[in-house]
Structures are given as C-alpha cells and as structure tokens.
Amino acid sequence: MKFTVTLTALAIAGLIAVNAEAATAIDREAYSHDADSGAYNPDWLAELPDTLKLSQLSLPGTHDTMSLYGGDIPQTQAMDLREQLEAGIRVLDIRCRHVNDNFLIYHGSVYQKAGFTDVLDVVQAFLTQHPGETVVMRVKEESTPTGNTREFRQTYDAITAKYPGLFWQPGGSFNPALGSVRGKVVLLQNFAESTRQGINFKELERQGTAPDDCPLNSNWDLYGVWEKAKTQFMAAASGDQDKIYINRCLTGSTGGFPYFAASGKSSPQTDAPQLMTGLTTLTNPNTYPDFPRVNCLGKLCSIAFLGTNPLSSQFLRNLRANYAALNQVYQTLNINIRVSKRVGMVMMDFPGKSLINNIIAMNK
Numbered sequence: 005m006k007f008t009v010t011l012t013a014l015a016i017a018g019l020i021a022v023n024a025e026a027a028t029a030i031d032r033e034a035y036s037h038d039a040d041s042g043a044y045n046p047d048w049l050a051e052l053p054d055t056l057k058l059s060q061l062s063l064p065g066t067h068d069t070m071s072l073y074g075g076d077i078p079q080t081q082a083m084d085l086r087e088q089l090e091a092g093i094r095v096l097d098i099r100c101r102h103v104n105d106n107f108l109i110y111h112g113s114v115y116q117k118a119g120f121t122d123v124l125d126v127v128q129a130f131l132t133q134h135p136g137e138t139v140v141m142r143v144k145e146e147s148t149p150t151g152n153t154r155e156f157r158q159t160y161d162a163i164t165a166k167y168p169g170l171f172w173q174p175g176g177s178f179n180p181a182l183g184s185v186r187g188k189v190v191l192l193q194n195f196a197e198s199t200r201q202g203i204n205f206k207e208l209e210r211q212g213t214a215p216d217d218c219p220l221n222s223n224w225d226l227y228g229v230w231e232k233a234k235t236q237f238m239a240a241a242s243g244d245q246d247k248i249y250i251n252r253c254l255t256g257s258t259g260g261f262p263y264f265a266a267s268g269k270s271s272p273q274t275d276a277p278q279l280m281t282g283l284t285t286l287t288n289p290n291t292y293p294d295f296p297r298v299n300c301l302g303k304l305c306s307i308a309f310l311g312t313n314p315l316s317s318q319f320l321r322n323l324r325a326n327y328a329a330l331n332q333v334y335q336t337l338n339i340n341i342r343v344s345k346r347v348g349m350v351m352m353d354f355p356g357k358s359l360i361n362n363i364i365a366m367n368k
Contacts, residue, residue, distance in 0.1 A: 030278070030296055030310065030314050031313075031314040031317045031318050031358050031359075032275075032314070033317075033356045033357045033358035033359075034313040034314040034316070034317035034318075034355075034356045034357075034358045034359040035266050035267040035269070035274065035311060035313040035314060035354055035355075035356045035359075036082060036083075036274050036354055036355065036356035036357065037082045037263060037267075037272045037273055037274045037354055038082055038274050039082055039083060039084070039087065040083070040087060041082075041083055041087075041091050041355060041356050041357050041360065042356070042357035043091035043092055043355075043356070043357040043360040043361060044090060044091060044092075045090075045091060045092030045360065045361070045364055046089070046090045046092075046130075046134050046137075047134050047136055047137065048092055048137075048364050048367075049061075049094065049136060049137045049138060049182065049186075050134070050136025050137060050186075052182060052367060053182070053183075054181060054182055054183025054184075054186075055181055055182070055183065056181065056182045057179050057180070057181055057182070057245075057246065058140070058179055058180055058181075058182070058185070058190065058203075058248060059179050059245060059246055059247055059248045059249075059348075060245055060346055061182070061346070061348075061367060062345065062346055062347045062348065062350070062363050062364070062366035062367050063094045063095050063140065063348070063349045063350065063363070064092055064093050064094060064095070064350055064352065064355065064359075064360045064363040064364065065093060065094065065095025065096065065097065065140070065250075065349050065350055065351045065352065066080070066081055066088055066093050066095070066096065066097060066351065066352055066353070066355065067080055067097050067252070067254070067255045067262075067351040067352060067353050068080040068081070068097055068099060068111050068262075068353075069081060069085065069088065069093075069096040069097045069098060070085065070098065070099070070109045070111075070116045070118055070123065071099075071111035071114075071116055072084065072116060072117075073114065073115075073116055073117055074111065074114035074116075076261045076262075076263060076272060077261065078111040078112060078114040079262065079263075080111070080255070080262045080353040080354070081353065081354065082354055085123065085126045085127070086126050086130065089126070089127070089130045089139070090130075091355075091357075091360055092360050092361070092364055093355070093360070094137070094138065094139055094140060095139075095140045095141075095142070095192075095250075095349045095350075095351065096123075096127075096139060096140070096141045096142065097142045097144070097351060098120070098123055098141055098142060098143050098144070099111060099144050099145075099146035099147075100120050100143060100144070100145060100146060100156075100160075101115075101145075101146050101147040101148075101149070102145060102149035102150075102152050102156050102159060103149070103150055103151060103152070104150070104151040104152065105151075105152050105153055105154055105159055105162075106119065106120075106159065106163075107119060107120035107121075107159060107160070107163060108120075109122075109123065110146045110147045111146070112146070112147065113147055120163055121163060121166075124163070124164070124167050124170065127139050127141070127170075127189060128167060128170055131170070131187050131188070131189075132187075135186060135187040136186050136187075137186065137187070138172075138182065138185040138186055138187070138188055138189070138190060139188075139189050139190070140189075140190045140192060140349065141189050141190070141191055141192060142192035142194055142205060143160065143191060143192070143193065143194060143195065144194035144195065144205075145194075145195055155196070156195050156196065157195060157196035157199060160195070160196075160201075169188075170188060170189055171188060171189050171190075171191055171201075171202070172184070172185045172188040172189065172190045172191070172202070174200060174201070174202060174203070178200075178203050178204070179203075179246060179248065190202060190203065191203065192205045192208075193205055194206065203248065208248055208250060211247065213239075213240075213243065213247050213248060213249045213250065213348075214248075214249070214250035214252065215232075215236065215252065215253075216252045216253075216257055217232065217253075217257070218232050218233070218252065218253035218255070218256055218257045219256065219257055219258045219259065220256025220257070220258065220259050220260035220264075220265050221258060221259040221260070222259065222260070223260065223264065223279065223281075223309065224281070225256070225259075225260070226256070226260075226264070226265060226268065226309055226311070226312075227292045227294070227295065229253055229254075229256045229265060229312060230253075230294065230312050230315050232253040233251060233253035233254050233312050233315075233316060234315075234319060235253075236249070236251040236252075236253055237251060237316070237319060237320070237323070237347050238343070240346055240347045240348040241323065241327065241343045241344055241345065241346060241347060242341050242342065242343050242344075245344070245346065248348065248349070249346075249347070249348030249349070250348055250349040250350075250351065251347065251348060251349065251350045251351065252351050253312070254266070254312040254313065254316055254350065254351060254352050254353070255312070255351065255352070255353050256312075262353040262354070263353070263354060264279070264309075264311065265311060265312060265353065266311045266312060266313045266352065266353040266354045266355075267311035267313060267314070267354065268295075268308065268309035268310040268311035268314075269309075269311070272354075274356075278296065278298065278308035278309055278310065279308065279309045280306055280307070280308055280309070281295065281306075281307045281308065281309055283306075283307040284304060284305065284306055284307060285297055285303065285304060285305045285307065286304050288307065291307065292307055294310070294315055295307050295308060295309060295310050296308050296310055313352065313353075313354065313355060313356060313359050314359075316350070316359060316362075317356075317358045317359040317362050320347065320359075320362040320363060320365075320366060321362050323343075323345065323347075323366075324345055324362070324365060324366055327343045327344065327345055330343050331343055345366040345367075346366065347363065347366055350363050
C-alpha cells in the first residue's frame with residue numbers, strides 16, 4: 005500500500021505539479037484587482053451537452069461574491085456581479101444579514117451596499133439575456149440578525165417568491181442535468197436544513213467533497229493553503245462523478261488579506277510585485293517548491309510568495325494537458341485510480357482572465 009501511494013505521488017508530481025522551475029514564469033493574468041478582469045465568457049455553458057450533470061462540470065465561482073467594500077481585510081472581489089457573470093463566473097457565494105425581515109449583503113460586519121433583491125435582479129437579467137447559462141448560488145446567513153419577526157427561511161421564501169421561475173425546483177433530484185437548469189438559479193442551501201429547497205450545502209461538507217480547512221493565519225501559511233487547494237483539485241478529478249465537489253481552499257479561510265492569498269503580492273494592485281518570503285535557495289533550496297525563485301545570481305535566488313490564483317491556473321493547465329498520460333501511468337502500475345479533467349466548483353478571490361478561462365477549458 006505504501007509503495008502504491010508513493011508511486012501515485014511521484015506520478016502526480018512528475019506530470020502535473022507546478023515546480024520551482026515552472027513557477028519562475030508567473031501567470032500574471034490569473035489574478036486581477038481591476039473592475040474588468042479581461043475575461044469574457046457570457047455563453048460558455050450553452051456550448052455544453054444538456055445531459056451533463058451539475059457534478060460533472062468544472063465551474064468558476066467567487067468567494068464572498070459581493071464583497072467589494074471595506075478595505076483590504078473584507079474585500080474579496082474587484083468585479084461587480086454583472087461583470088463576474090459576463091466573465092464566466094457561474095457559482096456565487098451570497099452572504100445575507102437578516103435585518104427587519106429583509107436580506108442585506110454583508111461580509112462579516114461590513115455592509116456591501118446591496119440587498120438580496122439587487123443580486124437577484126442582476127442574475128435574472130443576465131439569465132434572460134443568456135438562457136443557455138445557469139447560475140449556482142450559495143445563500144448563507146451572515147452576521148447578527150436584528151429587528152425580525154420571522155425566521156431566515158421565511159424571509160428567503162418571501163423574497164424569492166417575487167421571482168417566479170428563477171430558481172430550479174429540485175423535486176427528487178439533487179444533481180440536475182444541465183439541460184434542466186438552463187436559465188435558472190440552482191440554490192446551494194446553507195440554511196434551514198429541515199426544508200429542501202436546493203442542494204444541501206452542509207451535506208456536501210459532511211460527505212467530504214466541500215472541505216473548508218484552509219487557515220491563513222500568517223503569510224507563511226500560504227503554501228499550506230495551496231497544498232490543500234491542489235489536493236482538492238485532485239480529489240475532484242479522481243472522485244465520484246456523481247458527487248459535487250467544491251474547492252474552497254484558494255482563499256484562506258481566516259486571517260491574512262484576501263488579495264495576498266490570491267496573489268502573493270506585496271500590495272493589492274494587479275501589477276504589484278511579489279512579496280518575498282525571506283528565504284533563499286542557498287539556505288532553503290527545497291522549501292516551498294512551487295513558489296518562484298527570483299532575483300537570481302547564478303544558483304542563488306530569493307524565494308517569493310505566489311498566490312493560489314497563479315498557482316491554480318498553471319496547475320489546471322498542466323492537468324488538462326497531462327491527465328491522459330497520468331492515467332496511463334496508473335494503468336501501467338495497476339493503480340486503481342482514474343483522473344478526469346473535472347475539478348468541480350472553484351471558489352476564488354480576485355480571479356483573473358487566465359484562471360477563469362482555464363477552469364472553463366476543463367469542460368472541453
């Protein structure tokens with residue numbers, strides 16, 4: 005068993021890993037702190053077969069989708085909602101504070117200058133113009149409720165009732181075919197588990213396909229966050245095609261600036277320089293092997309931080325190019341693992357053009 009695991013690890017490392025040599029060429033289009041990321045994919049799902057199940061898709065998504073305000077600590081996005089949808093984002097993470105029997109959008113304690121109806125208005129208008137698309141929407145209660153006369157679920161029902169036909173009705177299926185959800189919103193229900201109105205988000209967590217254990221308590225935790233993101237990509241690629249996988253480890257769940265987790269940069273600007281780790285190849289040649297080696301004098305290089313966005317973009321590009329060869333290695337070694345291009349729903353902060361496009365390309 006140990007021999008098999010070792011060979012598996014070597015095969016993955018040799019064929020798809022981002023290594024130090026590759027990482028010196030940083031994918032600078034994978035992270036964007038601009039209002040326009042440069043990506044434009046308004047109708048990409050329309051090109052896919054109706055028979056594909058939701059679980060079989062690779063979907064770009066945004067973490068704390070509406071969090072554009074409050075400074076570097078709470079801000080996770082630079083594109084507004086309409087821009088995200090036109091760029092190709094198809095999974096939204098909507099955090100609602102329950103206030104006076106209404107939903108306002110918050111990130112933690114920071115109001116994001118929008119309500120739930122603003123979100124639904126934009127999504128409905130987009131799907132009307134692009135009926136071949138679908139939007140998956142996680143709805144979660146955020147911050148402290150105040151001034152309410154009813155439960156969160158009741159307010160959700162009251163608001164969504166004003167948008168008849170917008171939300172997919174699950175019936176007995178919780179893994180719909182793409183053809184049945186075109187033009188609709190698929191709810192990832194992160195509230196009131198006793199009533200089924202969409203796909204149960206907590207159930208995905210319990211079955212282990214949507215883990216959220218990626219703490220970024222300091223900058224030097226970034227490599228560990230990346231390793232967990234990479235592990236989740238491979239879990240989705242090799243996992244049960246009938247199970248929905250969500251990668252939530254591109255962001256770092258606690259502490260640190262979201263822009264840093266996504267980019268590894270010294271400041272949030274798209275073209276800001278990479279922050280240095282303080283290590284060199286002279287004293288730590290094998291530390292952080294996927295991080296870039298920069299400012300080299302011969303074999304002496306500084307080791308820079310690199311965020312999960314450029315690392316993921318390169319990793320997915322390599323996985324797409326080499327998954328068939330990896331399967332051949334497994335078959336030759338009689339290892340009972342098969343890898344696909346499917347990487348599930350990928351939740352991102354400040355996604356740039358190349359990362360969005362590389363996720364979409366996994367479906368082709």
